[in-house]
Amino acid sequence: MRLPNGERFRSERDGMVFYLCFSIAWTIAIAMGAVAVKEVARTAWRLVKVASSLFAVMLPCYCVMASTNARRMRIGADAGEARKSSGAADPLGDAPRGRRRLCIVGAGASGLTATRHALRRGFDVTTFEKSDSVGGVWAYGHDACKVFNNVIQNVTKLTNVFADYPAKRAWPSYLGWRQTMDYLTGYAAAFSLNEHIELNAEIVRVERDEKSGEFEVTIAYRGESATMTHRIERFDYVWVASGQLTQATMPEIRGLSTFAGDVLHSSEYKTPTLFAEKNVLVVGLGSASGSDIAQELSWVASSVSLSIRTERDVYSRGILGGVASMMNRVAWILPAWLGVLGYTYLDCYGWIHHLRKGVTDSGDLLSHFALNKIKRVDVIERVHGSTVYFTDGTCSVYDVIICATGYRRSFDFMAKNLQPNEKSGLFEDCILPSDPRVAYVLFVLPFGSHWQLAELQSMLLARVHDGTIPLPSRETMATLADSFNIVGTHEHLAEWWKHRYIFVLAPYIFPKLATLWRRPRLAMRILWSPWVAPFGEWASENDRDRTCYRDSWALANVTWSGHRLNRCMFFPW
Template identity: 30%
Template sequence: MSTHSEQESLEPAATLWRDGRPVYDRGDTICVIGAGASGLAAIKNLKEYGFGVDCYERETGVGGAWNWRHDRSPVYASTHLVSSRPLTEFPDFPMPDTWPDYPHHSLLLSYLERYADHFDLRPHIWFGTEVVRVEPADGERWDVTTRSTGGYGAERTSRYAAVVVANGHNWAPKMPAYEGLDEFRGQVIHASAYKDATQVRGKRVLVVGAGNSGCDIAVEAGQQAARCWHSIRRGYWYLPKYAFGRPADQVGHAAAALRLPLWLRQWLFHRALKLTVGDLTRFGLPRPDHRVYETHPIVNSQLVHYIGHGAITPVPDVARFTRTGVVLTDGREIEPDLVVLATGYLPRFEFLAPEILGTDAAGRPSLHLNMFPRRHPTLAVAGLLQPDAGLFPLVHWQAVMIARWLRLRELAPERARSFAARIAADTGERWNSAKVKESTRHWFEVGHVEYLRAVQRTLDELEVAA
């Protein structure tokens, strides 16, 4: 395959124009935005279905969120998987059997780099190139405007047959608005800016938020800080990483795959927790206001350990900040040197007009299978999921589905129109047997077994002989 510089020199002069700017026609080529795990899976599977692919990656390497060198990466030094290796690996590219059950982030990056090399994906990627705009064009095609990352050089617009958006949804921090925060004289950072334990060592630290990152950071602060408070807004169920001698997610996967009813799975889980951890309220943690599986699982074997040893002090939600401290909702005031806001992330698609993805006022897109917008059949989003297991297997089959869908449009237009009508009529199914809490954190929450079954039904519907 020719290099990008060779392609560019061979490419004819622009024959299309849009708003006075030249547009370079890429024919039947598909554009993929982002070279993280989701983008790599999209390139690989589109390529296997015979499509030409151009991928634009704003950073200088693959890996997305798992590449700690990237500015937008939320990874910190001690980050490990919270889903086990067999439920995280791509189905056609297994991780080495010698790797631990929960690999370190450096292993995940090496895995994605080897995936890119094994399937020869790098020649399709324009590194150091960010997407500025994605606009509908004639014939259900798309004009994609790019420029060098950082805004250097001229913009360039290319026309593509379809676009796969794979820019991730864990890079734009969700910052809460607290009264008095601007006047607080201590240091405040979002969890995305936390990189290693030197940032908390010897300080009085308040960690706000009880997601997986918040719990990990609280555990590190409990070991390294002079004092650690952990502000928890509501009660959660804390899953140990191991249950019955196996990674806990594998136990949960087996129960879901056996189609055990939700009430029975919940009963088994609550029974196991009662026998092992006991009543969490005796540690000062709030009582959960929901049953297990109704929020995203918190996988942490160490939080209760360090709370039980007095290294972490659970406290309620933040009411407001003062110049020197933080007032909690129970009236107590504490004086941290550092506040870490582990308050999550919001999806950002700044290169797309909100109406294209059916985005509401809160910023939540409306997509069939969390992938397909209702009125734009040649646009798809990959990886916009928050599963109760690893993401990579799900995004692999999403990418296969996208490739089959685009091929079906060519080979069986009547069947394609039927599927497009179903996309347009989507009623917002959640693919989770539990009634999940309504919050930004759970916008994309899915039960991985239920979601994969829905994907399999769709793959069967889209299958067509080449």
Template identity: 30%
Template sequence: MNDHDVIIVGGGQAGLAAAYAARTQGLTPVILEAGPEPVGSWPRYYDSLALFSPARYSSLPGLPFPDDPDHYPHRDEVVDYLRRYAGCLDTEIRTGHRVDAVTQDNGAFTVHATGETALTAPIVIAASGGFSRPHRPELSGLDTFTGHVLHSGEYRNPTPFAGQRVIVVGAGNSAVQIATELAGHAHVTLANRAPVKFAPQRPLGKDVHFWSAAVGFDHLPIGHLLKSPPATAVNDPGSYKAAILSGKPDQRRMFTTIDGDTVQWPDGTRERIDTILFATGFRPELSYLDPLGALASDGRPLQDRGLSTTHPGLAYVGLEWQRSFASATLRGVGRDARYVLRKLTGNRVSIGKRCCQPVG
């Protein structure tokens, strides 16, 4: 006898979307969230973070993002939105429940959380996020660097770096946004292996997400066809490329060696550095699935479009490029959650909305 229809590991945007999809399939899910509230990693992101998609393209199923649909929501707005969404889901959410292990016996999964009674269910959704584990590339000499090393997941604002010599490593949206912000307070270089590519945020006066939705790119289920996620261009509102062209920050190819507090650039020049900040992305934290043998040797889930290829009844929501370009975003997790829940339940007919209603 199972305790629940569905156990969802993770109470961020992916877990909340999975719970909504389960409810519309007539199932009663329970969410296990390690943190103090079901808002995912959003409160831990840097202070100035704003979405690159307008509010109209940044909603979970059943609850439109509030206020002007064309504004770009700030980090704190997203946190408030997720709190509201969780509050109207009509789903049991257990916070402070860090899942340590998932096992399976006779087709039933048992989910073990630290200090809690184990729970059982025929379906487990791993929705602990594709951004749970900061990724730092292995660089020769980094372990001997005597300056300060941090990841973008630890960065909050530029104040502590005033007057420093800083290298930001990366070529994506966060790298450019952080480097540009820091450049107003410190001497900053954006270091990468290939030049940053930019794309206008509002081509022909419309946000890029308008065009993406218009041509159906967001919905294309091609993620499973990619051997590795493609490099994407930085969404530029008009200020980022201009800042780099002005040298604040300057852009250089990746340094070649580290010696104490000094790096060497490809042209042979050496320079003392105070801080190296890696804006090099994240990886999913799914080690609780190790007992199942559901992961590859590098920790990647063995899955096809979110469905485990090793354990029927196990699925994922929120992985980067899980099914589409938008899979790991607010606007994309709902579609992926609906897809995996329908597959897991035999494509039963949806019973309609059971959770959130639009906010007036």
């Protein structure tokens, strides 16, 4: 007789005793396992029944609470309907004769989606871009570029996309600047936006003509020989989509101007090779740039230190080590109706959306700290020569200081009376109350999908300015307007803004209930669209160009030669 591994027993008796005990042990184990499985199944069934009963009882309560919160989100839209019903004057004034002429400043991501949705609503659109390429900050190698060579987006390609134009399935989960530029240029070509975009055209002044009510827009065109020519055009509406990463801010540090090495802002950083074998100090964590630059430099620099003034919550990107986080998996499988209901209820609690400390999408920063690839240092007190002194009394010598200290929102080309400020903010975070024909697209800083938010604002503005969605009085808009900060910070999740716009737009986007009753397939499409998909796709009947559940499943799985590599029993956060 032989052991299970093939070796022989010393005697037949040993073999018989072994297999007798082996059989008894496995019989007992199987019996105990069967009993355990039976008890677990019975307990699980009880839990399912209890959970189902609780859900059936609590769902109506959640719906009522979510509905109450949704009405709060619609306070501006309801005020507009009330103003229209009362017959009060329209704050937009008289409708312009002929086609509505619209000037859009900037052809980055927000400018492109603004152009598309304005064209769909019949506006005569001209979009001006001061660079020689569309794409804005993502146009690597062009004037407007603010990203470095190895940068990747903070959110997945399922989330940071526009309606009716999904990212290619062959692309990675997180896109770099090359795929991002391919996406943006493809988006512009797919919807024939390029013929409405003027490149090398910088807006230098926007003023309102009080007599005609039109806007005088002065454009400076840059020729091939770097000569500038100016032209003045008139428009009925102006949308500013020039972006928030306009004016880099440098920290006020005593002696920084006397530093013996190189001092640069994170927007000037492009590749790590220039910093090989150097001692680098990165100042500021930011939403991602300081963290990403420090991690990239840690592989080539002699040493990397990170000075952080403000403590922030640090999260890794949603897919780490090939395994999607639980938050990502839940978001990907949620249908639209459950996602909206769940978030609208949870939004009643301020902690769910208000990021008091700010959030950093860190990649793998904490591991770099643990492995001492990046050294955390205290706040800088002063700089003298090549030596940097910190507030804890320590000092170190550095060759380079990189400041990831953010940006200031700048729109100096707008006349003072057409600019938002800390005292006079933006109604619905995009409409100027003192002159509602002026709008600012994506001048909020969400933690999440910027592009979906820009698209929702564009959909709202197009319907406001064509008269479909009424506005409240200018006084009411000024009262309801949120404060506007020149220095943007991540104060809210993207969903906080997203659902506000969804509840305003839904009555004008979705068919009436009677229509949905006659068309159950369309109703099911709206209810069961992926929650992470762009809002404009929920009611779309375009089956070819829409986000599907199988796309999220593909992101969650990593396979090689037909085998899944990233199986795990428990989902990491």
